[in-house]
Amino acid sequence: MNIFILSVGEKIYSTNRIYQEAKKKGHSVRIINHTKCSIKLSGGKREIVYEGENIIDIPDVIIPRIGASVTRHGAAVVKEFEMNGIFSTARSLGIIRAQNKVRTLQIMNRKGIPIPDTLFSVDTDNIKEQIELLGGAPVVIKLQEGTQGVGVMLAESKKSAKSIIDTMYSMNNSILLQEFIKESNSEDFRAFVVGNKILSAMKRKGLDDDFRSNIHRGGSGSVAVLTEQEQKMAIKAANYLGLPIAGVDIIRSKRGPLLIEVNSTPGLQGIEAYTKVNIAEGIINYVVNKCLKKNLKTK
Structure with missing residues (x-):
C-alpha cells in the first residue's frame, strides 16, 4: 500500500513514528512536505506537483499532519487528494474547523456536546457586560487559533480581565471567553x-x-x-x-x-x-x- 504522510519534517516525533510503523509493516511510505506542494488546476484536470512530480494519483491513503501556521494551504492540498478519491485520515473541512x-x-x-459556557465578541464597549454574562471573574481568555496552551490566559479579577481583553481587541486578535472551571x-x-x-x-x-x-x-x-x-x-x-x-x-x-x-x-x-x-x-x-x-x- 502507498501511504503519504503530509508533514513539514521527517524528524518530528509523531511523523517519524507513523513512518516507522508503516515501513515495519511493509508498506511504501513517503513523507510529503505539504508546504512544498503546488496545486495546478487546468481544463477540469488537477495536479499536485511535488519536487517536479505530479503525485495526485500515487497514494492509496494520506495521513495529514498539518500544523497551525499552514492550515489553509495544507487543507487545500488535502482537498485535492480527497476530490481525487484518496482516503484521508482527516477531512480538509475538519482540519479547518x-x-x-x-x-x-x-x-x-x-450537536448537544457539553462545553464550558463560552462567549465571543468584537465589541470593546461592553467588556464588563461580557464578563458578567459568564458569571464574572475569574474567566479564561483564549486566542481562537492558539495551540498547545499558547494564547490561553486566566483573568482572576474583572479589572485584569478587562485589561487583557482590551489589549487583545486593540491588537486585532480574535479571542473567546470561557467560564473558569475551578473544580x-x-x-x-x-x-x-x-x-x-x-x-x-x-x-x-x-x-x-x-x-x-x-x-x-x-x-x-x-x-x-x-x-x-x-x-x-x-x-x-x-x-x-x-x-x-x-x-x-x-x-x-x-x-x-x-x-x-x-x-x-x-x-x-x-x-x-x-x-x-x-x-x-x-x-x-x-x-x-x-x-x-x-x-x-x-x-
Missing part, C-alpha cells in the same frame, strides 16, 4: 480517537502555578480511564468534525464532562510515553483496514 476554536465549539454546542483542578483528559474507538487516553496535570494542563507547558501525564459518557463524547466530536483520527480534550466539572477542544493533528509523543500504547501502529492498522474495505466495495 478544528483549527478554529469558535467554529468547533459552535458545532459541538449545536477541574488544572487537569484535563486527552482521548485519542482512531476510527470509532478510543485507542488511548491520558490525564494531563498542569504545574502548581499554572491552570493550563498542556504537556508542552510543563505539565505531566498519566494513564486515564474515561467514563462511558466521555468516550461517547470524544468519538461523536471527532465524527462531527470529519476527523477519523483526532485528539479530543475533556475536563470534568460539577455538571459532568465538558469538551474544550478537538485537535486534528494530535501529537503522539506524550500519550505514547505515558500510556505505553503503540498509537502509530494503531493508525496504520486503521488506514489499511479502511482501504481494504474501500477496495472490496468497488469490486
Whole structure:
C-alpha cells in the first residue's frame, strides 16, 4: 500500500513514528512536505506537483499532519487528494474547523456536546457586560487559533480581565471567553480517537502555578480511564468534525464532562510515553483496514 504522510519534517516525533510503523509493516511510505506542494488546476484536470512530480494519483491513503501556521494551504492540498478519491485520515473541512476554536465549539454546542459556557465578541464597549454574562471573574481568555496552551490566559479579577481583553481587541486578535472551571483542578483528559474507538487516553496535570494542563507547558501525564459518557463524547466530536483520527480534550466539572477542544493533528509523543500504547501502529492498522474495505466495495 502507498501511504503519504503530509508533514513539514521527517524528524518530528509523531511523523517519524507513523513512518516507522508503516515501513515495519511493509508498506511504501513517503513523507510529503505539504508546504512544498503546488496545486495546478487546468481544463477540469488537477495536479499536485511535488519536487517536479505530479503525485495526485500515487497514494492509496494520506495521513495529514498539518500544523497551525499552514492550515489553509495544507487543507487545500488535502482537498485535492480527497476530490481525487484518496482516503484521508482527516477531512480538509475538519482540519479547518478544528483549527478554529469558535467554529468547533459552535458545532459541538449545536450537536448537544457539553462545553464550558463560552462567549465571543468584537465589541470593546461592553467588556464588563461580557464578563458578567459568564458569571464574572475569574474567566479564561483564549486566542481562537492558539495551540498547545499558547494564547490561553486566566483573568482572576474583572479589572485584569478587562485589561487583557482590551489589549487583545486593540491588537486585532480574535479571542473567546470561557467560564473558569475551578473544580477541574488544572487537569484535563486527552482521548485519542482512531476510527470509532478510543485507542488511548491520558490525564494531563498542569504545574502548581499554572491552570493550563498542556504537556508542552510543563505539565505531566498519566494513564486515564474515561467514563462511558466521555468516550461517547470524544468519538461523536471527532465524527462531527470529519476527523477519523483526532485528539479530543475533556475536563470534568460539577455538571459532568465538558469538551474544550478537538485537535486534528494530535501529537503522539506524550500519550505514547505515558500510556505505553503503540498509537502509530494503531493508525496504520486503521488506514489499511479502511482501504481494504474501500477496495472490496468497488469490486
